Amino acid sequence: MVDIPEHLLLRSAEARAKALGISVEQALAEMKGETEPTVVAKDPEVKVIDETPAPAAETPAPAAETPAPAASKTDTPEEVDFAPEVKVTQRLLTVVKAKPIQKPVAEPVDKVNTWPHLMLPEFVSLMAMTAFLILLSAILQAPLLEEANPNVTPNPAKAPWYFLGLQELLSYWDPQIAGVMIPLVLGVVLWMAFPYIDRNPETHPSKRKFAIMFYTFFLAGAGVLTIIGVLFRGPGWNWTYPWIDGIWFDDLLDWIHFE
Amino acid sequence: MQKLSLRDKIKEARISAADSFRGGKLMSSIFRPGSPFRKGYVDSPRNRSYVVMNNVLYHLHPVKVKRHGVRLSYTLCLGGLSFFLFIVLTITGIWLMFYFRPTELAYVDIQNLQTSIAFGSLVRNMHRWGAHLMVLVVFLHMSRVFYHGAYKAPREFNWVIGVILLLLTLLLSFTGYLLPWDQLAIWAVTVGGNMAGYTPVIGAQAKFGLFAGLEATTATLLRFYVLHVLFLPFIIVIFMAVHFWRVRKDGGISGPL
Ligand code: HEM
Numbered sequence: 001m002v003d004i005p006e007h008l009l010l011r012s013a014e015a016r017a018k019a020l021g022i023s024v025e026q027a028l029a030e031m032k033g034e035t036e037p038t039v040v041a042k043d044p045e046v047k048v049i050d051e052t053p054a055p056a057a058e059t060p061a062p063a064a065e066t067p068a069p070a071a072s073k074t075d076t077p078e079e080v081d082f083a084p085e086v087k088v089t090q091r092l093l094t095v096v097k098a099k100p101i102q103k104p105v106a107e108p109v110d111k112v113n114t115w116p117h118l119m120l121p122e123f124v125s126l127m128a129m130t131a132f133l134i135l136l137s138a139i140l141q142a143p144l145l146e147e148a149n150p151n152v153t154p155n156p157a158k159a160p161w162y163f164l165g166l167q168e169l170l171s172y173w174d175p176q177i178a179g180v181m182i183p184l185v186l187g188v189v190l191w192m193a194f195p196y197i198d199r200n201p202e203t204h205p206s207k208r209k210f211a212i213m214f215y216t217f218f219l220a221g222a223g224v225l226t227i228i229g230v231l232f233r234g235p236g237w238n239w240t241y242p243w244i245d246g247i248w249f250d251d252l253l254d255w256i257h258f259e
Numbered sequence: 260m261q262k263l264s265l266r267d268k269i270k271e272a273r274i275s276a277a278d279s280f281r282g283g284k285l286m287s288s289i290f291r292p293g294s295p296f297r298k299g300y301v302d303s304p305r306n307r308s309y310v311v312m313n314n315v316l317y318h319l320h321p322v323k324v325k326r327h328g329v330r331l332s333y334t335l336c337l338g339g340l341s342f343f344l345f346i347v348l349t350i351t352g353i354w355l356m357f358y359f360r361p362t363e364l365a366y367v368d369i370q371n372l373q374t375s376i377a378f379g380s381l382v383r384n385m386h387r388w389g390a391h392l393m394v395l396v397v398f399l400h401m402s403r404v405f406y407h408g409a410y411k412a413p414r415e416f417n418w419v420i421g422v423i424l425l426l427l428t429l430l431l432s433f434t435g436y437l438l439p440w441d442q443l444a445i446w447a448v449t450v451g452g453n454m455a456g457y458t459p460v461i462g463a464q465a466k467f468g469l470f471a472g473l474e475a476t477t478a479t480l481l482r483f484y485v486l487h488v489l490f491l492p493f494i495i496v497i498f499m500a501v502h503f504w505r506v507r508k509d510g511g512i513s514g515p516l
Contacts, residue, residue, distance in 0.1 A: 111323040115310040118320065118329045125336040126343050133347065133392065137384035144373065147366040148445035150474060157446040160436050162394050162429060167450065179454035180462075192422045195415035203408035204516050215405050250443045251391075 143253040155235045156248055164229030165222050171237050321507060328512035333407075337400035338506075341428075342499065344393040351386040352488065361484035363477055365440035390432050397428050409513035417505040420498055427495040434487040437480060445475050448483070 009031070010024075017027040020038050029035045112118075159167045169178035190197075202208050234240030234248045263271070280286060282298035290296045293309020300306060308322045327333055358372045358379065359365065372379040401421060404410055410418035437448045452475065456466035471478040506512070 110326040112326050112329060113304065113307040113311075114320045114322060114324050115307050118324050119311075119316075121329065121331050122336060122339055125331070125340060129340055129343060130347070133385055133389055134381075136388050137381055140384065140388065141380070142384045142387040143441075143443055144369060144439055145442040148440045148442060148475075150445065150476070152442070154442055154446055157450050159447050159450045160433060161391070162398075162432070163451060166454070170454070175454065175457040176459060179457045180459065184458075188422065188426065192419045195410040195412075195418045198411075201411060203411060203514065205406070208408060211408070212406065215402070219402065 141254040143250050145250060145253075154250075156233060156237055158229070158233075158249060161226060161230055161249075161251060165225035168225045168229040168233070319503060321511065325511055325514075327515040333514065334512065335399075335403060337396055337403050341393060341397045341400050342503075344389055344396060345495070345499070348386060348389050348393065349492065351382050351389065354382050355386055356488060359438070361438065361477075361481050365438060365477075365480060369439045369441075390435060394428055394432050397425055401425060407513060407516065411513075414505075414509045414513060417502060417509060420502045420505065424495065424498050424502060427491055427498065431487060431491045431495065434483040434491065437475070437483045438487065440480060448479070449475050452479075 009028070013024055013028040013031055016022075016031065017024045020027070022038055026035065026038070030037045158164060166178065166183060169182065172178065198208075198211055200208055200211070205212055230249050230252075231242045231247060232239055234245055240246075240248065278298055281296070287297060291309075291313040293306050293313045294300065295306075295310065311317055311320055311322045355372070358376060359368045369383070372383060404418070404421065410421075433448070433451060437444045452466055452469050455469050456462045458465045467473065469479075469482075470476070471482045
């Protein structure tokens with residue numbers, strides 16, 4: 001047998017002594033098998049766990065030819081000897097209804113193995129993206145204009161395309177509004193807070209029409225402003241038509257003069 | 260017994276050599292149990308779990324994912340591709356750093372890179388188009404998340420992290436824009452930096468801090484360079500780690516709708 005460390009033995013002896021109301025030495029001796037174990041005389045308390053009230057009265061079987069005598073209903077039923085050859089030593093205390101002790105929080109969901117069902121599609125899209133990027137880079141040359149010169153301002157001077165929508169707004173409104181308040185307050189703060197503002201728990205598109213409409217308008221607006229900034233603005237930020245005046249967007253230099 | 264032809268003998272020897280290599284000490288020290296690169300891998304549910312669980316991949320992926328989540332049409336793999344583009348940009352970016360000095364020489368360095376260094380032009384193009392593509396893909400990922408309502412409880416905070424990631428992506432792209440030190444670079448950054456100057460109250464200070472002076476100079480170049488190659492990538496990696504971790508802790512991909 002495995003040797004139980006002394007301090008653990010002592011601790012369980014203390015617990016046993018406390019439970020049975022005997023001394024620690026005796027409990028220790030009992031545990032080591034040196035004396036007879038103390039027997040608790042007290043009957044164990046039996047608690048009825050069934051919460052549902054018992055049916056008020058047994059409905060008598062509607063058998064017409066044997067009318068049940070009224071007296072037998074109130075009497076305790078006679079003990080039936082189910083198996084006369086065996087002495088029945090246990091009795092049924094209660095029937096606990098089968099219901100889970102813990103409530104499952106999450107419903108079981110249909111799952112598949114990550115390998116290969118997720119990792120293969122991931123690998124394929126990663127390869128496709130690499131191929132696309134290498135092809136693009138082999139065909140289209142990134143722009144490199146003349147060396148930076150702080151004394152020569154190009155006309156027009158355009159921001160990178162993802163800021164061109166803002167630059168376009170800047171040409172309508174005060175810079176404090178278009179250049180700072182809109183990107184900072186609307187773009188960052190409100191956008192971060194969005195999940196806390198939209199308290200509608202539904203995710204199905206038909207039940208969140210306003211949110212869908214809102215974002216679609218935002219996308220369309222940003223798209224239109226960006227396209228105007230990229231294609232329709234020329235020197236002095238004046239309106240130009242790309243098919244008449246050409247495109248004033250150096251990022252696309254190689255695309256425009258693509259042969 | 261049938262006599263083996265020479266060709267069969269060679270084939271048998273080749274298989275047994277491959278087996279003893281794959282089952283050998285070296286390979287089993289590299290690949291953990293359950294790896295398809297080990298000897299005796301068979302395609303079983305248990306081994307499919309091991310491929311992820313006994314692997315560094317377990318840091319990124321759970322063993323099992325929701326069935327609808329692996330449909331390409333649900334996420335369009337946009338988050339994964341954002342991350343992958345970031346990795347491509349890191350690799351090509353480190354390569355570019357070997358040939359680039361963030362000083363008055365920056366422009367010449369880029370010219371030389373394009374004309375006299377093997378694959379210089381290709382790698383520069385990949386870095387630049389990849390950066391534009393990443394901005395686009397991150398934006399599309401955000402739109403996908405929005406249309407699925409995937410920012411709703413319990414994923415609110417991952418959306419907040421996402422907006423920070425978008426911001427960092429834009430900042431990375433913007434700081435990189437200055438580095439070739441050509442007319443396109445300096446004036447695009449001047450337009451952006453002047454916008455910062457309109458910030459209420461601290462406008463002048465914000466602009467001065469961004470430009471490291473009153474206008475875009477080589478001091479600005481150095482500042483943007485350090486932000487671009489060190490500070491911002493460092494920060495974005497931390498936020499990405501939290502982002503991916505939250506995707507798993509919030510119960511995997513949202514939905515199905
Ligand atoms: C560098 C940029 C980003 C990277 C690398 C990234 C990566 C990922 C990945 C890999 C996922 C797993 C699901 C999927 O592929 O769609 C994901 C989910 C998610 N992302 Fe991003 N993300 C980025 C930016 C953003 C942005 C800008 C937002 C929103 C403002 C955002 C919000 C979310 C949310 C809410 C989820 C959970 C979606 C769901 O459970 O369906 N992420 N992200």
